[in-house]
Amino acid sequence: MSSSTSSEVVVRTRHLGKAYQLYAHRSDWLKQVMFGTWKTYYKPFWVLRDIDLDVYRGDSIGILGRNGCGKSTLLQVICGMTLPSNGELRVTGRVAPVLALGATFDAELSGRENIMIGGAVMGLSRSEVLEKFDSMAEFAGIGDYMEQPVKHYSMGMRTRLAFAICAHVEAEILVVDEALAVGDAAFQRKCLDWIDSFRRKGTLLFVSHSPAEVRRLCNRAIWIEDGRIRSQGEPSVVIRAYHRAMAMEKDDIHRFSVSE
């Protein structure tokens, strides 16, 4: 099923599941932490169920699915931001998440200062950031706004700055989550070109609602529905099946409710 360039597995999941714990009252968290051994105070809401996935070195995988199907949670679990509730996960290599771009930006600080902090959070040393600063500024292409507070930036400018930081972290596994939706066409093309060149040397996990991007960048696609893998394989085949399903199935308004 997978068309890998080498046989080394960099991300392996077995029966991976993630349940968010829904509480009736905020204070129940505390009770759960203190008395959780004896009694359960929450309703589990399963976002991911039974995910079996092998990602090989050099793979680039496109992940499709509706809003709230668990795409982002899967990426968060793989990045190690949150732990899975059950199942097994093994990740080998440095992961760079391009999830919520610009989420760490401090609105009061200038673009330059945010690059210093953002770079440190992504695991670059101060000297590395200083060394790559000019290249980052060039990639972002926001000119004199670099010295202005980020609160005066437009959404697109924030994305440019954030992606510029991510593009300069030398990651082995790049995880991109619908990040490019707000950039203008020229910038999107620049980012896609960069991702295209990245996937030749690294491993890519890519969430997108654009079939064209997935077709261009990925050698394998995964369609997630209700927290399970519904289908995976050749991008064009999976995309066709996904679109057919989207056309036939209505938007289900009860999707986000906990089933009794």
Added chain:
Amino acid sequence: MPSVKVVNGKQIVVEALDPSQRFKRFLAKPLLQMRYNREIILAILRRELASRFTGSAGGWLWAVAAPLFAIAVYTFAFTTKLQMTFVGEQGQKPIAYALFIFAGLIVFNFFSEMAYRSPMLLHEYAHFIKQTIFPSDMLAVISTLRAAAYTGIGAIVMLICVAAVKGGLPWTVIFVPLIFIPLSAFLMGLSWFLSAIGAFTRDAGYLMINIVPLFMFMTPVFFSPGSWSFPWNLAIHGNALTAYVEIMRDLVLTGTLPNPLTVLWALATAIFTFYFGYWFFDRYRNVIVDVI
């Protein structure tokens, strides 16, 4: 090559360690984490120190003005007729008494800044913790270092005032920087503990707002610890802050070396709090991500 393995919500460390190695690892872990994350700590600390006074015209002048103003108010209060009855203990001169309070306040303000801020600390950085791979245990380190920097400014102002009033400093002031090591470790542990609790419930923040002023009278800021009789003096001496206040006054005001027992108590509470706080935070850090 870094490799992470997670099974059923527990991170599996592949090596098998015997108890003594596990204990060594436990002791080394917070320190190794700080070393490993030093770039993040410095980047955020630099930002926090710089942004504290952004938007004010006075800027860093405020950091120096605040302690100077405090000392001026105390001196005024105790040199004029405002004197309260319990003030004139041990027949001190008013200015000496102002310095006496000031030495206590420096330690106490360090504590109160940490105690007020810690419960909200993880909420302040929620976007970092949720959206990036972020070492949330380093936030307590950053906020301790930040508070230590302001406390350091206060301490320097105090030393200048002592030198101006007494015409010189006792040689024992060279030990003052050393106080900051156990005091910071103590408050860091406290901050880990309070920030973990504060992530679960906002009550921790409200509780601290009520408790901290109480501690002001549990700590000998306005009086010397000897002025209380049994059983109250036990509570006063049990309070770890008392030890730091006494050490500070011995070194700066009287110019004597502190009582070894006091130093021992300060060190013991610092080490215990540091490791207990880290253990507690580490235990719940994975739950905290989902709560905030």
